[in-house]
């Protein structure tokens with residue numbers, strides 16, 4: 062896709078620090094890593110975010126990430142990793158080509174904890190009912 066940064070990385074029109082590649086998937090270092098070894102795993106075929114991918118393509122990508130996570134963690138001497146993807150700009154997505162972040166972690170202090178809220182049982186039940194009714198559609 063024209064003007065897509067990660068398509069250009071796939072095509073090798075832009076440089077990147079590739080750690081793994083096969084015919085469908087590319088994994089390369091994030092250029093502004095949150096932690097050492099921060100890696101992006103992407104499908105070579107363009108999609109804006111993972112909700113656009115076929116089940117098969119998404120499974121292959123996640124399975125490859127699952128394989129890479131412990132290897133990256135070991136390689137950089139970390140203890141664990143965050144595995145995340147952003148869908149749509151409101152979530153913080155900046156590059157609109159599907160990518161999964163693998164962020165090695167040593168302890169919980171590298172990133173602020175998620176700002177959990179404390180809803181009532183009634184509020185949780187209302188949210189649950191709303192989502193369940195959408196899932197039935």
Ligand code: AMP
Nearest residue numbers: 077090091092093094147153154155156
């Ligand atoms: P997101 O906010 O989920 O869209 O994440 C996009 C990520 O891509 C950010 O963590 C950026 O640091 C990273 N990024 C942007 N440009 C490049 C690039 N040329 N090579 C590697 N990573 C990049």
Ligand code: ZN
Nearest residue numbers: 065068107158
């Ligand atoms: Zn793209």
